[in-house]
Amino acid sequence: MRNAGLGSWPHRRARMAPKREAFTYNGVSTSYGEVAARTTKLAHQLRELGVRQGDRVAYLGQNHPSFAETMFAAHQLGAIFVPLNFRLSPAEITYQLADCGARVLIHAPSHVTEHPRAISLDAYEDWLSAGSDEPLDEPVSIDEPALILYTSGTTGRPKGAVLTHANLLWNTFNLMIGVDVATDDVALVAAPLFHVAALTQTLLPTFIKGGHSVIVPRWDVDECLDVIQGYGVTWMFGVATMYADLAASPRWPSADVSSLRVLLCGGASVPDAVIHAYQERDLVFCQGYGLTETAPGATFLEAADSVRKAGSAGPPVFFGDLRLADTGEIEVQGPNVTPGYWNDPVATAAAFTADGWFRTGDLGRLDDGHLHVVDRLKDMFISGGENVYPAEVENAITDHPDVVEVAVVGVPDTRWGEVGRAFVRPREGAVVDAVALREFLLPRLAKYKIPVHVQIVDELPRTGSGKVLKPALRGLPL
Structure with missing residues (x-):
């Protein structure tokens, strides 16, 4: 042929x-x-x-x-x-x-x-x-x-x-x-x-x-x-x-x-x-x-x-x-x-x-x-002079038995420059408390890596290939 x-x-x-x-x-x-x-x-x-x-x-x-x-x-x-x-x-x-x-x-x-x-x-x-x-x-x-x-x-x-x-x-x-x-x-x-x-x-x-x-x-x-x-x-x-x-x-x-x-x-x-x-x-x-x-x-x-x-x-x-x-x-x-x-x-x-x-x-x-x-080069953020890689934080959060999925982004902070914001999708029928989740992370992550803001969501925005659309999350008001 x-x-x-x-x-x-x-x-x-x-x-x-x-x-x-x-x-x-x-x-x-x-x-x-x-x-x-x-x-x-x-x-x-x-x-x-x-x-x-x-x-x-x-x-x-x-x-x-x-x-x-x-x-x-x-x-x-x-x-x-x-x-x-x-x-x-x-x-x-x-x-x-x-x-x-x-x-x-x-x-x-x-x-x-x-x-x-x-x-x-x-x-x-x-x-x-x-x-x-x-x-x-x-x-x-x-x-x-x-x-x-x-x-x-x-x-x-x-x-x-x-x-x-x-x-x-x-x-x-x-x-x-x-x-x-x-x-x-x-x-x-x-x-x-x-x-x-x-x-x-x-x-x-x-x-x-x-x-x-x-x-x-x-x-x-x-x-x-x-x-x-x-x-x-x-x-x-x-x-x-x-x-x-x-x-x-x-x-x-x-x-x-x-x-x-x-x-x-x-x-x-x-x-x-x-x-x-x-x-x-x-x-x-x-x-x-x-x-x-x-x-x-x-x-x-x-x-x-x-x-x-x-x-x-x-x-x-x-x-x-x-x-x-x-x-x-x-x-x-x-x-x-x-x-x-x-x-x-x-x-x-x-x-x-x-x-x-x-x-x-x-x-x-x-x-x-x-x-x-x-992580993505552009997804990394700096908090108090320390590099934070969202993928590492997401991995630790999904160890929680009631969490199905999470996305972490960096958001502006007057004291630290940037801090983490986590969007958490719980397992069906489960309730995830933001304070309890941060306590769960204390023995797993350095304190500067633990998200300051935790928001519980039903779903995450996605690209056509199924990846989480993090720019859309960064733009959401606190």
Whole structure:
């Protein structure tokens, strides 16, 4: 095949195992042979709308097999796939569509858009079925752009991180080396697919190995437990919040999770209490570290070390390297690292050191070659001349048995410069008292690290990828 990119994957996999289940959604399964046929028809339909090599094809909607079909079809033509965060406002969506210059938008009917070449999923099946089944084999190099993924945009306008086919291929290799993905694996795809980890740490490795991906539209604890038991799910990816909610479910102690072989977690530092909740069930809980710009795997804690090094994000991935700058900032290099940001040479130049290492903006420390992520460089605050790392404080607070989740930010203080403010989400049915919580922390943290302000909340604001949106918390009045 002249197509060396992801667009060739459905056909390469179909010629090996055409009848094997590729995707299941809402009880309906699609085989690898069917995925190959459908993506060819879809690619022809996209070409009828003028899509050519290098053009952008956007997708807006919750998890659905059409997400993967659109991506593979775009890649058959050498086009660039742009998955959009369905939680964004119409103005934010409009900005990103304009910024990437999307030629076509495929979208869920719940998301109305003014794009001139928009295809609603209501019409998707009829539109796809009208496509030609003539084989396509456009020349696509692995060094060409495959994805534009917009960063969370916690400050200013979001940037479009470009990932090439090579970036995605090397990340897939790294993941399969770390996890030993097998052809009989069943993956639960519950994290949003517009988030790089759900796509590249779960769906793509499962696809290339010929495994079975069970796709659910959104994260729901009860549905997750039902799917794990009903389909014999062997592995999944989630962010810390997802795993905290799962372990806090009243169904958790009696849930049948015996099929699970490994749980992958990333996106933010994971509290020790969450890790231990899974290890107590004899489940392998493996944390990794990465960013959208690293496709995303930069480090990974393999199963063999998941207990001995619990809390660590592991050593660098097989095909990748990591170092710490004098400031403690984590810097990454490897074939999985983005070449830069879409149409933004200034941001691209600022993201790399003079000798070509990607600057993550995260602080870390190394222990026997294993990375411990201390905090975001910008999240650290100084109280009375002492550095305070919110992740450390959050980890101590979640040791409290009635706390499910917490976010700590620095806020101005006339005496100390800055002090901590904790937003605490209690376990369902539990009551957390602010004074008692600070007393709980006294033997666990230095006094200057203990938050002066404690606020009990029902939920925390989040980015589209599930991370807590700390800038929104900093702006709340005391």
